[in-house]
Amino acid sequence: MYLTLLNGTGYVFDVDDYMELRIKYRIVGALVGTANSKGWSSSEAALPVELTKCETQLLIDEGLAMLVSKAASLMKSPTPEILQEYQEDFAARLKAQADSLKAEKLRETERHVEKILSGKRNKLLKQGKSDEAAALTPQSVIQEVANNFEFDHQNALVELPCPHLAKHTAQLWSDPICDRDSLKYRVFRDLWGRGKFVTCGDAFGADFLIYPGDPLLYHASHIVIIQSTPAIRPLELISKVRLSVIVNKSCVFAYEAADEKTIVYQTVAWCNPSK
Structure with missing residues (x-):
């Protein structure tokens, strides 16, 4: 499977490839195309799919996809x-x-x-x-x-011919998309390796969201917040946990153990002593 390099990350233009990534490998990405001449709408989004940098790097490292750059071919004027x-x-x-x-x-x-x-x-x-x-x-x-x-x-609904023209060239991209040694990527890969659906958590003020199944069918069950150290300020702890309570999710903090090799997960729940 080939991913197209755009805006510093991988894009998927073929519907069969995307369904395989989603169903078989639990890679969700984000639909960023439009099927309507009036403009983009979140309820009518279409291909292509933009993958996060962590998702792109994971697919490359797992040998599930190759990243290619088509800039030279696709940016030249058509005949x-x-x-x-x-x-x-x-x-x-x-x-x-x-x-x-x-x-x-x-x-x-x-x-x-x-x-x-x-x-x-x-x-x-x-x-x-x-x-x-x-x-x-x-x-x-x-x-x-x-x-x-x-x-x-x-x-009119505009059908986008997503697969690129057969007559074009591409170059394999060998440079890393994100730092493989970064804690964020290691956490993402570890959670994905545990069989979870893991998506970007920006909308909830977190690093990642964890779903028990496909996000089309399930709500996120946990928000994951990455800490550079096990220590956290009390006010920050309260704000993060209260946020998770408001959105009805469990709050998980992820950080490195003392050996700097093991990832530690700590779930914090809000407790009301009066109840």
């Missing part, structure tokens, strides 16, 4: 032939979407054609157009809908 091929493909995608929407519109009209027909006839009778009302048929109503159908490109 007129390639540009025309892309424009034709893009137009074909929009036409297929328009045809699908039109077919669905006609099916919906057929399901309610009697009700639509009755409403149109009543409207014409009120206007004194009895001959036109009598001439209306289900077929004419459906044909009118077909003739008046318009597809607004502004509302």
Whole structure:
């Protein structure tokens, strides 16, 4: 599996690769693409997937993926032939979407054609157009809908052809993405090795979040905070633990043991003596 180097980390552009990473190797990343012409939305995010630096380095170290740089190939101007091929493909995608929407519109009209027909006839009778009302048929109503159908490109869903063009070059990237000896990476790799789903914890003021299963199905159970030493100031301890209570998660502190080889995890729970 190949990861594409962008913005200092790995990106996944192929849906099959991403599903394999997520289901088989518990690598989640973040969908950062958009499938809508109106702009990016968290509820409608699409490929590509941006991996964290820890996720990228882990996949490389575990021999599950290789990182490649495609900058030289992808950043050069396309030839007129390639540009025309892309424009034709893009137009074909929009036409297929328009045809699908039109077919669905006609099916919906057929399901309610009697009700639509009755409403149109009543409207014409009120206007004194009895001959036109009598001439209306289900077929004419459906044909009118077909003739008046318009597809607004502004509302089109844009299918991004994520896999890169076959005719491009890439260079293997051998430099590390993050420091393999850093405590943060070692904690991430250790938790992942224990069979956990581990994601970025920035949204909760932590280093990592731990999930009991796929984040699409489960809420995070723990927040992980990395400490350079086992010592922590009382106010900082209280603030971190209170934060975990508010978001209904357990608070885990991770730090190095005295031998600087072993990672120690300490779970702290909030206790109310009055209860």
